[in-house]
Amino acid sequence: MQQVKTMKGQILLLLTSLGLIISIVVTILAGNLIYTSQRSITIKSTEFNLSLVSHVIEKDLINLTALATWCSTNPDLIYYLDNPSPTMQDTLQAYSVLQTEEVNNPSAPYIKRLLIVSTDKQHYPLQVGAGIAHSYPLNNSILSWIDEYWNEEHLYWNRVTTDPYSLSRNDLIIPYVLPIKSADNRVIGHVFMAAHPSVITDKFRGYLSDHDSQMYLDIGTKHYPLIPDSVGNSYTYSILNNASQIISYSEENKTFGQTNSKSVIHYFKQGKTNWVSISYPINRSISVTHMVPSAKFLYVSKLWLVYLGLSVILIFSFSVFVAVILNKNINQPVVKLRRRLDCIGQGDFSIDKSIETNSELGEIGRGINRMSEDITVLLEKRLADEKNKRDLEYRMLQSQINPHFIYNTLASIKWMAVMQNAEGIAGMATALSHLMRSASKDTRTLVPLDYELQLLDDYMLIQNHRYSESICLIKEIDETLLNTQIPRFSLQPIIENAIFHGLEPKGGGTILLKIAADQDDVFISIRDDGVGITREVLDQLLNKQEKPTSMFQELGIQAVNTRIKYAFGEQYGLTIESEESQYTDMTIRLPQTLPQERENTI
Numbered sequence: 001m002q003q004v005k006t007m008k009g010q011i012l013l014l015l016t017s018l019g020l021i022i023s024i025v026v027t028i029l030a031g032n033l034i035y036t037s038q039r040s041i042t043i044k045s046t047e048f049n050l051s052l053v054s055h056v057i058e059k060d061l062i063n064l065t066a067l068a069t070w071c072s073t074n075p076d077l078i079y080y081l082d083n084p085s086p087t088m089q090d091t092l093q094a095y096s097v098l099q100t101e102e103v104n105n106p107s108a109p110y111i112k113r114l115l116i117v118s119t120d121k122q123h124y125p126l127q128v129g130a131g132i133a134h135s136y137p138l139n140n141s142i143l144s145w146i147d148e149y150w151n152e153e154h155l156y157w158n159r160v161t162t163d164p165y166s167l168s169r170n171d172l173i174i175p176y177v178l179p180i181k182s183a184d185n186r187v188i189g190h191v192f193m194a195a196h197p198s199v200i201t202d203k204f205r206g207y208l209s210d211h212d213s214q215m216y217l218d219i220g221t222k223h224y225p226l227i228p229d230s231v232g233n234s235y236t237y238s239i240l241n242n243a244s245q246i247i248s249y250s251e252e253n254k255t256f257g258q259t260n261s262k263s264v265i266h267y268f269k270q271g272k273t274n275w276v277s278i279s280y281p282i283n284r285s286i287s288v289t290h291m292v293p294s295a296k297f298l299y300v301s302k303l304w305l306v307y308l309g310l311s312v313i314l315i316f317s318f319s320v321f322v323a324v325i326l327n328k329n330i331n332q333p334v335v336k337l338r339r340r341l342d343c344i345g346q347g348d349f350s351i352d353k354s355i356e357t358n359s360e361l362g363e364i365g366r367g368i369n370r371m372s373e374d375i376t377v378l379l380e381k382r383l384a385d386e387k388n389k390r391d392l393e394y395r396m397l398q399s400q401i402n403p404h405f406i407y408n409t410l411a412s413i414k415w416m417a418v419m420q421n422a423e424g425i426a427g428m429a430t431a432l433s434h435l436m437r438s439a440s441k442d443t444r445t446l447v448p449l450d451y452e453l454q455l456l457d458d459y460m461l462i463q464n465h466r467y468s469e470s471i472c473l474i475k476e477i478d479e480t481l482l483n484t485q486i487p488r489f490s491l492q493p494i495i496e497n498a499i500f501h502g503l504e505p506k507g508g509g510t511i512l513l514k515i516a517a518d519q520d521d522v523f524i525s526i527r528d529d530g531v532g533i534t535r536e537v538l539d540q541l542l543n544k545q546e547k548p549t550s551m552f553q554e555l556g557i558q559a560v561n562t563r564i565k566y567a568f569g570e571q572y573g574l575t576i577e578s579e580e581s582q583y584t585d586m587t588i589r590l591p592q593t594l595p596q597e598r599e600n601t602i
Helices: 002-073 075-082 088-104 140-149 198-204 301-345 360-398 403-419 423-441 449-466 491-503 535-543 557-568 595-601
Strands: 111-118 126-128 172-181 187-195 214-219 222-231 234-239 254-257 264-270 273-281 286-293 446-448 471-477 485-487 509-518 521-528 573-579 583-591
Touching: 002 088, 002 111, 002 172, 002 187, 002 198, 002 273, 002 286, 002 301, 075 088, 075 111, 075 172, 075 187, 088 111, 088 126, 301 360, 446 449, 449 471, 449 485, 449 491, 471 491, 485 557, 485 583, 491 509, 491 521, 491 557, 491 583, 535 573, 557 573, 557 583
Parallel strands: 471 509
Antiparallel strands: 111 126, 111 187, 172 187, 214 222, 214 286, 222 234, 254 264, 264 273, 273 286, 446 485, 509 521, 521 583, 573 583
């Protein structure tokens, strides 16, 4: 008992310790999972918003780029710039074409100016756009400002600068420059397009971000802060061309993930703040970056510790509760089941109702009790079978008579009959001698069907003399089945029963012995046309101990049926059908081959 109590204490301690460890691990993992999930959700939602904005910005930049490309390839403009002495009509025609194309462009409101300039400065510059009303008059000194771009064959949207032609030196533009070439591939002029930064910042109208987040526009190699200006309930953003506001990523930046084929995620530290930046490209030289402080993903320390402590206490308490429940509902029933099995192993097959509870282990307990009952029934049946077997063996021993005395007597009778020419007496003595020799000396349990038929012939020889041949035995035998094994003296009791109880009351008759095979079984049918058997007697015949009427009927019908079942199995044996005043049919079912012979054949 002390050992059981110690084991229970160890189990409770183990379960509570395990619950404490699991609670701590689960709490840490849950916190990390929440942090990671919150960071992932924020990054993905930010990336999605940036992708929507970027696609709209990209569409306007594509429209503006298409307009600049059209200017660099338009035949009217090329003709105007390549003509050494263009007329006023040529100038007006070129200007009209340029103005029409500019007005029809979907992104025309963002064009601050579109300027067509010849390389020799001899042609009148063509200028359209929303900002030309607040610009300096175009002259060679003003136009020389664009010379700094001449060395760049293509200047895409890769910088933010001030508009050199604006009356206000604080007007910011995003320039785009393309050369205009003649038919012989000479550079005869340039297209200068100045886009207003609102082509980008307008797309952030209504884009909400936390007050501690930062947004940057990456143009070329610089990062320009986007400053929100409150307008009603939404935000607009402006670009500050201020070098002090420009940041750059250090070489220690770590790219820790890429959630999209375009966006790039960085984790870096600026000052004392850790940041997560999500960059989404608009085109090859412009991208937009949203920076979120890492602290946004962390819980407040005190609140986190409180939650951690509460979680540990809750899980630990739950583990103690589970330990007690498991001990009551699992450990104790298992101990009872083990004790019951030990008792069964020691031979105690009594029923224990205490192990039958309303649980799965209770089902096992009920199964153990059923098993105990089944074992008890099997043992009783085994004892009854052994008793029946001993009774059969005893009855067979009783049927044996002193062989030497009987053999000598029968031999004397036979020779006396021969000397007196009484052949019938000699034949009966010989047949009886064969029967007695088989009953007393033959120790085989199973004999071939051919041998059993020879004994039957000897028996019928005796009976024919007794009944003056009023009984006729007809045989229909499949000769291929004569090697089938059958318990010794199985046919004689059935034939004797047919004669004494069927044909003798009638004064004689016919017995039909038929042997045939059906698949793997052999069926021996013994049918007489005697008085038949009543239903009451028929129902009890095979279960009734018959009283012997002769020496051989010690091995009666019930004994024949039992010996066949013992030898071959319960599916084999004797069946009886009968109609009063009509017939009686007794059929023996035997296996055609013995089980070990079947295995060898397979």
